[in-house]
């Protein structure tokens with residue numbers, strides 16, 4: 001069993017000296033990368049898989065591997081010492097070699113060809129990443145054998161209330177029992193529940209970028225539960241790889257547009273998490289925008305301070321909450337987050353600013369929609385439920401410039 005899906009050495013970090021330097025939080029994303037990658041990999045190699053106490057290598061299947069999030073799982077697993085890619089599925093692209101559809105992964109000579117889901121031998125698989133379009137996933141997952149650990153990247157199991165699912169996704173939930181079993185995979189918030197889970201509902205990209213900053217602030221009563229306004233922006237890869245006219249270069253370049261105005265299906269998902277934090281109903285105003293960039297996401301969030309709280313208190317609360325988190329960095333006062341500083345990485349950057357309007361704050365949070373917004377967080381969650389260090393295979397710094 002191979003521990004890397006690539007045929008050549010892919011990580012120079014594994015040849016570098018170890019150390020125990022811990023950088024200041026705002027530098028941590030890049031500075032500790034070389035050290036921590038090796039530490040995590042050594043720790044991972046000495047940890048038995050929690051998946052039945054069987055082989056150390058976890059044999060994974062990536063369903064929907066011809067799509068963008070599936071590709072991102074395969075790309076990230078090239079640096080993962082414990083997860084092997086043992087099956088790749090596709091629909092229209094089934095039958096092809098992986099490098100035929102993703103030539104940048106031409107060195108991934110050890111990955112299997114794309115097959116239909118029905119042709120996977122699940123006896124040879126320990127865990128699955130489900131990267132299928134939402135509403136197609138419920139029946140697929142319900143049909144899989146129960147020994148599998150599953151991280152579902154679609155929205156199908158995120159909403160705990162199936163009535164809310166019907167309202168926003170336009171149909172009855174087809175696996176309501178499984179829905180009750182699913183654990184929402186916002187790792188930094190629900191880590192302990194995730195460790196014990198078999199089925200993870202991986203969060204949406206927008207919901208990750210809104211809940212990570214707001215959850216601790218609502219839980220601490222530092223911001224009001226009303227009049228939360230989220231202005232969010234996404235790169236085009238957020239819409240997947242399938243061909244659509246509105247995603248053509250000619251329709252995207254040199255302009256931006258809002259979509260899903262007052263109606264985007266991520267609103268109930270975000271409200272579910274924020275309500276859990278505040279312990280009272282929270283509603284938000286949320287408007288997403290499509291940006292002429294390939295990947296990246298920014299949520300600019302306008303909130304009202306609660307009970308005389310100050311901007312410094314908000315910043316301190318977030319810093320304290322995320323100080324030990326390897327993937328979440330609260331930037332120093334006055335520092336503006338940029339999507340380009342998290343591009344290709346599992347890192348989240350956030351910052352708190354005073355609004356010119358008294359009693360209000362502006363919070364900005366950025367991430368890569370395909371990594372922390374999807375496939376990176378999915379691997380982080382499977383690391384957790386496999387009993388290996390959560391950072392395994394994920395500590396690479398952002399691609400810049």
Ligand SMILES: NC(=O)C1=CN([C@@H]2O[C@H](COP(=O)(O)OP(=O)(O)OC[C@H]3O[C@@H](n4cnc5c(N)ncnc54)[C@H](OP(=O)(O)O)[C@@H]3O)[C@@H](O)[C@H]2O)C=CC1
Nearest residue numbers: 064066067068069090091092093131134154238240241374
């Ligand atoms: N893109 C992003 O930034 C994010 C996406 N997500 C979610 O992740 C999931 C995957 O998204 P993404 O990778 O962007 O989507 P893509 O459209 O890029 O890929 C979809 C994949 O699913 C396969 N597929 C489509 N229909 C079927 C079917 N009926 N049966 C079996 N396989 C099928 C496709 O196969 P083929 O190509 O062979 O036809 C392809 O491999 C979605 O639920 C999405 O909402 C979540 C967070 C962020």
Ligand SMILES: CC(=O)N[C@@H](CCC(=O)OP(=O)(O)O)C(=O)O
Nearest residue numbers: 153154155204205234235238239
């Ligand atoms: C740019 C773009 O189209 N983004 C997608 C969101 C990303 C995503 O796929 O979210 P889910 O996992 O919830 O489906 C959208 O707005 O529907």
